[in-house]
Amino acid sequence: MKPFTRLNRFFSRFPLHLAVILMCVLWLIPTLGLFVTSFRTREAVRTTGWWHAFLPQAQTVGQPEYTKYCAACHGADGKKITAADLSSPTLVNQYPSAASLLLMLRKPVNNAPHLLNTPLPSAPTDALNALTPIITYMQTLSGQGGNTGKLSLSNYVDAIVGYKGLQDYLSDCQTGAAAKTGVFNCTAGDLANPAGMGIAMLNTLAVTIPTTLLVIVFAALAAYAFAWLDFKGRQWLFALLIGLQIVPLQMSLVPIAQLYTRLHIQSTFLGIWLFHAGFGLPYAIYLLRNFIGSLPREIFESAYLDGANHWAAFRRLALPLSMPAIASLGIFQFIWVWNDFLVAKIFLSTHPVLTVQITNLIDPRGQNWHILTGAAFLSFLIPMIIFFVFQRSFVHGLLAGSVKG
Ligand code: HEC
Numbered sequence: 180m181k182p183f184t185r186l187n188r189f190f191s192r193f194p195l196h197l198a199v200i201l202m203c204v205l206w207l208i209p210t211l212g213l214f215v216t217s218f219r220t221r222e223a224v225r226t227t228g229w230w231h232a233f234l235p236q237a238q239t240v241g242q243p244e245y246t247k248y249c250a251a252c253h254g255a256d257g258k259k260i261t262a263a264d265l266s267s268p269t270l271v272n273q274y275p276s277a278a279s280l281l282l283m284l285r286k287p288v289n290n291a292p293h294l295l296n297t298p299l300p301s302a303p304t305d306a307l308n309a310l311t312p313i314i315t316y317m318q319t320l321s322g323q324g325g326n327t328g329k330l331s332l333s334n335y336v337d338a339i340v341g342y343k344g345l346q347d348y349l350s351d352c353q354t355g356a357a358a359k360t361g362v363f364n365c366t367a368g369d370l371a372n373p374a375g376m377g378i379a380m381l382n383t384l385a386v387t388i389p390t391t392l393l394v395i396v397f398a399a400l401a402a403y404a405f406a407w408l409d410f411k412g413r414q415w416l417f418a419l420l421i422g423l424q425i426v427p428l429q430m431s432l433v434p435i436a437q438l439y440t441r442l443h444i445q446s447t448f449l450g451i452w453l454f455h456a457g458f459g460l461p462y463a464i465y466l467l468r469n470f471i472g473s474l475p476r477e478i479f480e481s482a483y484l485d486g487a488n489h490w491a492a493f494r495r496l497a498l499p500l501s502m503p504a505i506a507s508l509g510i511f512q513f514i515w516v517w518n519d520f521l522v523a524k525i526f527l528s529t530h531p532v533l534t535v536q537i538t539n540l541i542d543p544r545g546q547n548w549h550i551l552t553g554a555a556f557l558s559f560l561i562p563m564i565i566f567f568v569f570q571r572s573f574v575h576g577l578l579a580g581s582v583k584g
Pocket residue numbers: 248249250251252253260262263265270273274280283284288293294295296313
């Protein structure tokens with residue numbers, strides 16, 4: 180009898196398990212893809228899918244296209260014509276794309292067409308398709324590697340310093356191409372480049388940490404007042420606080436921006452702290468009030484009888500006892516502000532935070548999305564760490580308000 184019931188239970192729950200597993204896979208596969216992509220080189224990202232990182236590598240030595248079109252004159256190792264040594268990185272760097280190589284090949288060499296015997300296909304796209312593997316091959320020759328299996332941290336480095344050059348920051352620093360941009364000089368100073376994710380990370384921290392602290396301090400004080408202080412109109416005030424939460428944040432953007440301009444705190448950290456704190460507080464007060472209000476009345480009453488004033492009761496009783504609620508509130512507040520884009524875009528345009536900086540890194544022609552993968556993972560590195568460290572408070576926070584105590 181017993182084994183059957185167990186089997187029955189397994190099968191009755193089977194659809195649920197299947198659904199959960201399916202959902203996890205659906206969520207995780209794209210994230211995994213993005214994660215793997217963030218470690219692949221720019222060339223690899225542009226030419227093959229991320230799963231190629233796990234496949235056995237095709238031999239890039241002696242690409243058939245190269246042998247067909249170029250080897251006759253340039254030799255199998257690209258070195259036969261010393262005036263045009265295809266294994267030199269400086270030369271290869273001049274042709275980052277198939278289109279630029281095609282442009283060069285169309286120019287005659289010594290008054291004769293560059294490709295004398297085997298002209299490239301006349302349809303432009305076919306020619307580009309033929310040239311992409313040649314570029315990859317030339318890069319292999321020059322030691323820059325078009326090897327799609329090679330993993331590196333270069334996307335992260337590029338994202339941190341905000342480099343959008345031809346190759347990656349580190350190799351462009353070696354060839355000297357980075358210095359030509361006029362922005363980078365390949366010293367530690369590049370970390371402070373205003374277009375990079377490094378500086379944006381600091382900006383985000385400078386927005387998030389003070390805001391979270393402000394919200395926690397003021398919400399705890401207000402929650403104590405609403406729960407244990409007897410003053411006139413307390414219920415009405417609390418109802419108003421809850422009611423005003425339905426006002427959407429977007430409605431207040433323009434009036435507050437005008438106010439900030441008049442107060443000269445537009446695009447300052449003070450302005451954005453106040454804004455986030457203002458919009459975080461109602462919910463925070465509501466959550467903490469429920470928690471503090473549900474603490475046993477007796478302990479407060481005996482404290483008052485012993486002569487404790489409200490300040491002492493708040494500090495010695497309410498605050499320590501509501502630590503679990505404060506912790507989960509803090510985590511959620513931190514992550515909300517961390518992920519905010521709209522408010523930061525409007526009220527802190529001069530100091531881009533991570534979310535805003537990612538949009539700045541997007542190339543209008545969609546050229547450099549390999550950097551975006553690195554940037555995306557940098558931007559949720561810290562929320563990720565917080566999530567894993569405070570997992571239990573997280574679940575607690577999700578249940579806060581729905582379950583007492
Ligand atoms: C008919 C012979 C011939 C073939 C085929 C040929 N090249 Fe060349 N290529 C030359 C010669 C000659 C030069 C040197 C020109 C000079 O003196 O500057 C040259 C120069 C170059 C340069 C250097 C241009 C520069 O920046 O000065 C590149 C890059 C190049 N070839 C790429 C290719 C590629 C890629 C192919 C195959 C698709 C190819 N070549 C096929 C003869 C050839």
